[in-house]
Amino acid sequence: MTDLYRVTSTQKTTATLLNCEDHSQIKAFFARKLKPICGDVVEIESSKAAYIIKKIQKRFNSFCRADNRGRKQHMAANVDQIMIVMAVKPFPTRDILNRYLVTAEHEGINPILIFNKSDLDAKIFISIINQYEKLGYQVFKTSTDEEQSINAVKPLLKDKTTVIVGQSGVGKSSITRVMMPSVVLKTGKLSEKTGKGAHTTSVTQMYYDEPLNANIIDSPGVWEYGLWVMTPHEIAGGFREFQDYLGQCKFSNCTHIHEPECAIMQAVKQGHIRENRYESFLRIVDSMKYWA
Numbered sequence: 001m002t003d004l005y006r007v008t009s010t011q012k013t014t015a016t017l018l019n020c021e022d023h024s025q026i027k028a029f030f031a032r033k034l035k036p037i038c039g040d041v042v043e044i045e046s047s048k049a050a051y052i053i054k055k056i057q058k059r060f061n062s063f064c065r066a067d068n069r070g071r072k073q074h075m076a077a078n079v080d081q082i083m084i085v086m087a088v089k090p091f092p093t094r095d096i097l098n099r100y101l102v103t104a105e106h107e108g109i110n111p112i113l114i115f116n117k118s119d120l121d122a123k124i125f126i127s128i129i130n131q132y133e134k135l136g137y138q139v140f141k142t143s144t145d146e147e148q149s150i151n152a153v154k155p156l157l158k159d160k161t162t163v164i165v166g167q168s169g170v171g172k173s174s175i176t177r178v179m180m181p182s183v184v185l186k187t188g189k190l191s192e193k194t195g196k197g198a199h200t201t202s203v204t205q206m207y208y209d210e211p212l213n214a215n216i217i218d219s220p221g222v223w224e225y226g227l228w229v230m231t232p233h234e235i236a237g238g239f240r241e242f243q244d245y246l247g248q249c250k251f252s253n254c255t256h257i258h259e260p261e262c263a264i265m266q267a268v269k270q271g272h273i274r275e276n277r278y279e280s281f282l283r284i285v286d287s288m289k290y291w292a
Contacts, residue, residue, distance in 0.1 A: 004057070006215070007040040007077075008206040015053060017042065023208055028053050037062070038204040038217055039077035039161060061107040063163045063219070066226040070291030073228070075204050076163045076217045081110040081156070085166035085175065087117040088124055092167065098280045099225050100165060101137075102238025109163075112156060113139045116171040118149075131274065135240050142175060150178040154212070161206075163217040165225070176216060180209040183216065232256055232285045236264065239281055241273050257282065 005017035005026070015036055017026050028044050028051035030036055041057040059077040067073040084100045086092045097113070104111040113132055115125045118141040125141065133139050138156075142149040156162075157179060164172050176183055206217045227235070232255040236242045242256075242264050250261035259265075267273045 002043050005042050005044060006206065007036045007038055007042060008208075009038060009203060010036055015042075017044070017051075017053075018206070018208055023210070026051050037074050037077050038206050039079060039163075039215075041078060061109060063107065063109065063165075063217075064103060064228065066228040066291075070226075070229045070288075075219060076206070078161060079107075079109050079163045079217065080160040081112055081162050083112045083114055083153075083162050083164045085114045085116055085164060085170045085172050086125075087115070087166075087170040089117060090167055090169050091124075093224055095280050095283055096167065096225050098239070098277070099227050099284060101240070102227060102230075102235060102284070105238040105240060106234070111137060112153070112162075113137050114142055114153065114166075114175065115139070116142045116144075116175060118143050131277075137240075144171060144174045144178065147178050150175055154179045157209075157214040157216065158212045159214065161215040161217065163219060165219050172218065176218065180207070180212065180214070180216060182209055182211070183207040227284065227287075229288060229291045235281060235284055235288075239277060241277065242267075242281070245273075255285070257285065 004020040006020060008016045008018050008025070013032065014027055014029055017028055020041070030053040034053060034056060036042060036053060036056055040059065042053045043055040043057070044051050045054045046052070061077070061079060062074040063076040063079050063082060064072050064074050082100065082104050084097060086097065101111055115129060118125065129139050129141070140149070140153050142153065144150070164176060166172050204217060204219050206215050208215055233246070236246060236256050245263040245267050248263035249256070249259065251259050254262050256262050256264040264273065268275060268278045
């Protein structure tokens with residue numbers, strides 16, 4: 001029986017792998033055409049000289065973002081959940097949370113929302129937290145000064161592969177250190193000039209924690225997260241409260257922007273969909289013009 005390994009990181013033609021059974025690590029070469037990514041499950045063959053990745057098993061999902069041409073770029077594979085971390089400082093850029101959630105909904109990745117540094121000004125997040133809790137999302141307020149607030153999230157990681165994302169400086173690495181003491185990530189401070197975080201993670205990296213039997217994938221900190229080219233209908237499918245109305249519009253190719261008898265627009269008027277979420281949808285649709 002062939003041993004299976006998971007990719008923990010990749011370089012140009014080599015990858016660091018974790019044995020799926022005993023969690024031992026090796027390095028292996030791969031042909032450029034294979035293009036393994038962090039989280040992939042692979043089969044290898046060995047010789048006296050080296051290990052070589054011969055096959056990537058089918059992915060059940062992947063966490064993606066746009067490349068510099070608007071194409072879908074796969075960042076991490078076989079992800080159970082995505083932990084989206086936000087903070088008062090740096091304050092979230094407009095629509096970044098909804099962009100992450102669109103990706104999660106499309107890829108079948110369970111989202112967990114973390115509002116970190118809540119000790120700085122918890123009031124700022126109250127309305128946001130209430131809104132997303134009503135939509136059925138799991139939401140947590142955390143502070144590294146109150147470890148019990150972070151430990152409340154810890155059980156959700158057990159036996160799972162979690163990708164942790166967020167803008168640079170929101171505290172992803174600090175949160176991970178509390179939940180998984182055996183995992184050591186780089187941390188960065190906010191710039192006093194810009195209030196933005198330094199990019200402490202430059203490549204996507206997966207870490208294994210034995211006590212939780214859990215994998216956590218640390219993605220590069222970003223100031224803005226971009227979606228690949230998507231149609232308005234695809235974007236609408238990433239808004240959880242829109243989903244019941246899809247297929248109920250007068251026109252089958254409705255963009256949910258200007259058409260008469262649009263079920264989503266009617267739901268907004270009737271108060272079933274919050275205006276700020278619909279306005280975010282419109283801005284995300286409009287941002288697709290950048291790739292045209």
